[in-house]
Amino acid sequence: MNNDSQLSGNDDRANTSPILIVPYMWIGDFVRNHTVVRVLNERWPNRPVDLLTTSLCAPLVDYMPGVREGIVWDLPRSRLAVGRQFGLAKLLRERGYGTALVLPRTWKAAIAPALAGIPERVGFVGEFRFGLLNRWRWGEKRLPRFIDKNAALAQPDGAPLPPEWPVPQLRVPAGDIVRWRQANGLSGGAAVALAPGSVGVSKRWTYYPEAARLLAERGLEVWVVGGPAEKGLAKEIVAAGGPGVRDLTGTDLRNGVLAMAAAGVAISNDSGLMHIAAALGTPTMGIFGPTSPYLWAPLNGLAATVVQDKSVLSCQPCQSTICRMNDHRCMRDIAASEVVAIAERVLSEAGVYSEH
Numbered sequence: 001m002n003n004d005s006q007l008s009g010n011d012d013r014a015n016t017s018p019i020l021i022v023p024y025m026w027i028g029d030f031v032r033n034h035t036v037v038r039v040l041n042e043r044w045p046n047r048p049v050d051l052l053t054t055s056l057c058a059p060l061v062d063y064m065p066g067v068r069e070g071i072v073w074d075l076p077r078s079r080l081a082v083g084r085q086f087g088l089a090k091l092l093r094e095r096g097y098g099t100a101l102v103l104p105r106t107w108k109a110a111i112a113p114a115l116a117g118i119p120e121r122v123g124f125v126g127e128f129r130f131g132l133l134n135r136w137r138w139g140e141k142r143l144p145r146f147i148d149k150n151a152a153l154a155q156p157d158g159a160p161l162p163p164e165w166p167v168p169q170l171r172v173p174a175g176d177i178v179r180w181r182q183a184n185g186l187s188g189g190a191a192v193a194l195a196p197g198s199v200g201v202s203k204r205w206t207y208y209p210e211a212a213r214l215l216a217e218r219g220l221e222v223w224v225v226g227g228p229a230e231k232g233l234a235k236e237i238v239a240a241g242g243p244g245v246r247d248l249t250g251t252d253l254r255n256g257v258l259a260m261a262a263a264g265v266a267i268s269n270d271s272g273l274m275h276i277a278a279a280l281g282t283p284t285m286g287i288f289g290p291t292s293p294y295l296w297a298p299l300n301g302l303a304a305t306v307v308q309d310k311s312v313l314s315c316q317p318c319q320s321t322i323c324r325m326n327d328h329r330c331m332r333d334i335a336a337s338e339v340v341a342i343a344e345r346v347l348s349e350a351g352v353y354s355e356h
Contacts, residue, residue, distance in 0.1 A: 017098025018048040018068070020118065022109050024150075026199070027253065027272025030057045031279050032147055034064050034168035035299060036101065039154040041066040042166070050095070059254035060276070063170040071095075080108065089115030103150050105140075107132060122153055145295055167299045168279040172261040180258040184248065190352045191221035192343055193263035193282075195273035196237065197230040202290045202322055202331075203270045208233070210336035211267070212241030215343065223248045225259045225266075225273060264352040265303065265343050270296055278302060283346045285339070289330035292317040303346045308333040 019040055023033040033051065040049050048068040051061055061070030073088045075081055085108075092100075093116040100113035105126035113121050114132040122135040137157060143149045151165050181188065192215050196208040212222045222245040224234040234247040248259050257276055260266050266277035266284045270291045277284040278298035285304040286297055293305050310333050315325045 014046070015044065015098070016046045016048075018050060018095065019044070020050050020052060020071070020092065020095075020097045020100045020113065022052045022100060022102045022104065022113065024104055025054050025057060027057060027060075028275040029146070030060055031168050031170070031272065031275040032299070033103070033150065034066075034170075034279065035147055035151050035165050036103070036154050037064065037066050038166035038169070039151050040101075043154065047098075050097075056253060059252070059257060060170065062254075063172055063257060063280075065169055065171055075108070080111075085111045086115060088112040092116035092118065101153050102133060103153065124149070124153070147299060165299060167301075168275070170257065170261075170276065170279040172258065172280065177258060177262045180255075181262060184246075186223075186246070186262075187221065189221055190264045190347055191223055191262065192347075193223045193225050193259050193266045193268075193277070194237065195225050195260075195266060195268035195271055195277075196233045197226040197273075198269040198271040200290075200320075200322070202320055202328065205269055205287045205289070205331050205334060205339075206328075207334070207336040207339070208267075209237045209240030211339050212237045212245045214336060214340045216241045216244035218340075218344065220244070220347075222246070223259055223263065225249065225256050227251065227253075227256075264350060265346045267339060267343060274298065283350050285342060285346065287331070287334060287339070288317075289328070289334075290317055290320055303349075304342045306334060306339060306342065 021033060021036055023030055037049050050069045050071055051067055053061055053070040053072055054074050055072055058070050058072045061067055075084055089112045092112060097118045099120040100118045102110045102113060102121060102123035105124055107127040107129045110123060110129045110132035120135055121133045123133045124137045124140040137153060140149050143152060147165060148161055194208055198204050215222050222241055224237050224247050226249040228251055230249045234249045238245045238247050256273055260277040260282055261280045263282055266282050268274035269287050274284060274286050275298050278300040283303035285306055286302045287306045308330055313330055316330045
């Protein structure tokens, strides 16, 4: 294979060998991987792009334009699982990939592409991956954001970062939304989707029950969206909000995608569902406390970035999963009434609700 036609050199529009992306598998990061897909689609419109995915994230691939296929293969986080690695390598070899972009810096992420003999294996230096990757990239620490680190791998080596990256996109057919509403016994009225979960307790805003009550009192449908870990939170929110609030948490991420696509506005912590809602084009309010919106907000932009502005906290942003200072004031000082007022404004601007 001519290396000059690959990611390390000049573009070759005649090249049609497929590209595999080995992405980060957290839900929000997986959504942001679509920027990498779009960069590759623009650079090589004739090269199919596939995504390695877990069973959890697999439903997202169905809604990502420009992705040929998701390769579903679950690998354990806590051990090597040699047999599973060889099985994945066999599958990758059969598909004839010309290039693999290995986004995570872990050596485990690079094993299967190397075993499969994919000719070009691109990634940043890290975690003793010499021999597993053969197109090294340097300078990761100089790149300011997560998306810069990932999407830079889809560019020629040494290329300057563009002023803006293409934003992630998720597209859900309108008919799917109609059928989902019918299957769940939901009306076609204005609804607010609440996403109270997140990885890390410190990122969770604690006033969702009060916000649900206030929203329901204004005649809005309120849906609590999340996975099995949010069942307890959903029960608390439904109890506080009354019959106008529905628990739509469950095990299938597709249900969360459809809920976010159907909602008039989504209110979310810094979480995967925030990135899903934003990529769908649903007006999305992101509540940030310990994390930086600059680093972690969706590229798509948010209808509102909600942060506490009553006091200056020296510890914010701390990026910590558990608050060890100031009694979680970065989140506690964001009132439910404030969030509800912003949600009403967002819905009104979208033309789906009249404030009263």
